[in-house]
Amino acid sequence: MPDPGDARLADYFRLRDVNLRKSIETEHGLFMAEGEKVIRRALHAGYSPRSLLLTRRRLEALSGLAAAVDAPVYVVDDAVAEQLTGFDVHRGALASFHRRPLPAVEEVLRGARRVVVLEDVLDHTNVGAIFRSAAGLGLDAVLLAPRCADPLYRRSVKVSMGAVFAQPYSRLDDWYGGLEALRERGFQLLALTPGAAAEPLPDALARIGSAPVALMFGSEGDGLSSHWLEQADSGVRIPMAGREVDSLNVTAAAAIACYELVRPPTGG
Template sequence: MAHLVELDDPADPRLADYRDLRDVELRKHLEVEHGLFIAEGAKVVRRAVEGGFRPRSFLMAPRWLDGFADVLEVTEAPCYVVSEALAEEVTGFHVHRGALASLERRALPSIDDVLDGARSVLVLEDVVDHTNVGAIFRSGAALGFDAVLLAPRCADPLYRRSIKVGMGAVFQVPWTRLPDWYDALPTLSGRGFTTVALTLAADSSPIEAAVAGLDRVALVLGSEGHGLSTRWEQSADRRAIIPMAEGIDSLNVAAATAVACYVTARR
């Protein structure tokens, strides 16, 4: 069972994992360096632990202990019990969802492992907003996608904001990063997937037609600003568009993913 430790000093070194959680650049370096990530909220923390991630520690106010007892019983990690005011001072925001946990990152799986048995895959190129990445994972999980592949410059799915927006879907859907950006899509085609790029290219067909009858499909989505690179757009097997009302050309990448996943899941 977790050992409860009451703390009252915001400078206590045992709270180092939780400092300045709103400082994105600082956290990116700190979390990678120390091999950790932060989960926020009782539901998300529970899903992380149930997903097999090993807790380093927990941080919560006294009023949340009873509701979290089942999780604390199955770990030896310390649980730091602090006032809500102290938690806010350490983290930089009001912790209103009950709990935080620092958990150990795991080595990323191989593409072979992630794609084993997969029929529907999301492939993201340079989606740099953590909120969008979290929402994309949530849509993929909700609509039955089997895996997510990320280009090297995509935002970290294990960043706190991404995990929170995705409600812990990152712990459910297998994912990894692509080691080779340039030939990523031809490689997927060689593995038996039809790559379908969401793009406004002139030869794009409606998403319903583009995915109809496909067995193994990889939906390819680009960055928030410029969309897909020319390389990825042209090397995809097919190009698809979500038809819009006159005067609107596109959706936010997270919203477009949800629509495309819905259509593809019912192909």
């Protein structure tokens, strides 16, 4: 069995060190998946595995997974896995996959009518959870601004439960003018904002009728940039109860807004 210094295990090195991992994953064009279910979802989505790491304790339970992975399989003791990755690999399985080039923005927007656009959502947990909501509720596409956190970073993949593999998405390469791609396809751009002057989202959707809709969300702290707010057709808000709490976590706001967007218009 390999030891933690074995060069074949380099893909799995110090998985909790975000900065180090970003540079390893960019340089080698890889991403990590964790746990049998998520690894199988990556395989099902057609991602090509680089290797699979299993802990010896879970080898028997995961032998079917090992058989399904067309790449080297490394079996190590739990202590080696922990020393290598920096955490307790309690699900017993980690896999490294090759990234693929993202589809072009035009490609993911072809035929799309209900889209989420994330400006600078910086937290991988939020990105993963929003992808899970978008995929689960059936949105057609997700677009990311250039600085939005990576959906294929380990934490995003994990929180999304693999939804990042199922949900079509692309990244705008131009923050300043990138929303034009939506506008020229007739999308109504709705900017989510807690401002009291914003229109309640249900009213905006009723007013818009059948036009395609893009829901825009900004960063955790400051929300959307003023430039993107100006680019939007309307500022919209989720109706709140008027207590001291005047806004929601971006994962919660995105879930509600996507739900309202796909909800049958007849109501309950």
